[in-house]
Amino acid sequence: MINIPFNKPHVQGNELKYFKDLLKTRNFSGNGKYTGKVQKHFERKYKIKKALLTTSCTAALDMAAILADISPGDEVIIPTYTFTSTANAFVLRGAKIIFADSEKRTPNLDVSKIEKLITKKTKVIVVVHYAGVSCDMGKVMLIAKKHGLLVIEDAAQAIDSFYKNKRLGTIGDLASFSFHETKNIHAGEGGLLAINNPRFMKRGEIIWEKGTNRAEFFRGEVNKYEWKDLGSSFLISEINAAFLYAQLQDLKKIQIKRKKSWDRYQTNLKELADQKIISLPFLPSYSRHNAHLSYILCRNMPERSKLIFFLRANGVLSVFHYLCLHKSSFHKKREKPRKLKHAERYEQTLLRLPLFVDLKLKEVDFVCNLIKEFYSTNS
C-alpha cells in the first residue's frame, strides 16, 4: 500500500465559490471573466506583454511554433532531456529537431555547446528550466541575438522561478507555462503562452481564437470577425480558468511550503551526498528555484531500480523521469541518434521523491530515513 504518494494536487478552497458564480452567470466557454482575471495577473505582475491561457502547456508550445513561422526544413535546437511536447510542437510544423545534451551539473541544456549546433537553417532555441532551475539565460539570449534566432522558454515547471532578478518565462521571445495537476499550481489541465516580444501580440491572439479576429470583435474594435490566419481552439474553458484563479491566490503559500519540504530533503540527505553515495541537485548562482521537484541522482540504473522497489515496498512512491527524446523509437525512425552522454546519465540515474503542498516534514524524514536505510546495506 502506498502511504506517501509522489504527488497530491493542491486544492485551494475557493474553487467551488467560483464554480457557483459560473453557474449563475452561465459563461462557460473561453475568454470570459476568469480567463481575463488570470491573464491580467500575469501581465501585471510578471510584466508579460500578452498572456494567453491555453488548454495545456503543449497547446501553448504549438502556438509558439506557429508564431515562430516554422516551416519544413527549419532547424530547432531542443534539449533531449525533456517531455515530448517540447519537440512535438516543432515536428508538427515540419522542423528538423537538433537535440542538445544536458550540462554536466544540471539536466538543463548545455549552453556552451549551443553554438556548435547552429547552422544557416536554425530558427529557434528552445530551453527547458528543469525542476524550475534556470538555464543560463544571459548566455542563451546573447547567442540568439548574435545569430538572429528566436528563444522559446518551456517554463512548464518554472512558475515563480528566477534567473537573477528576472522571472523565468519572461525572458525569451515566447514562453509556455503548464497548469497540469502535477505542477505547482494547476487547473486540472491548463497552460499559458507568454508573449514577451511585442511583435507576436496581435497574431498570437488570432491563432488562439481559431485563426479569427474574434477577440478584437468582442472588444468592439471591429464590426465583424473572420478567418485571418492559421489557428486552433487553444483557449481554456472558464471552468478551468475559475479553478486556476483560486489556485493562483495560494501561490505564495504553496511555494513556501514546497520550499520547506525541499530544504528538508537537502538537509537530511546531505550526509549521503558528502559520502558521494548519491548526488543532490546543483543550483547555479544565477538561479532561484520554485521547489517544483525534489530529486536525487543514484550511481547507476540498477541501483535506482532497487531503490524505487525498496521505497515502494515501504509505502513510498518515487519515480524516474524523462527518457531522452533523441533515443526514442519515434526519433530513431527519422534519424540516427548521436550520443548525448550527460542527458543519458540523467535518464538512467535521476529519481524524483514525493513533493507536494500537504506533505508533512515528518513524512520527508520518513522517506529520507528509508533512503539511508537502503544505502546502509547497499553502499
Ligand SMILES: *Cc1c(COP(=O)(O)O)cnc(C)c1O
Ligand atoms: C509538464 C510539462 C509539459 C507539458 O505540460 P502540459 O500542460 O501537460 O501540456 C511540457 N514540458 C515540460 C518541461 C513539462 O514539465
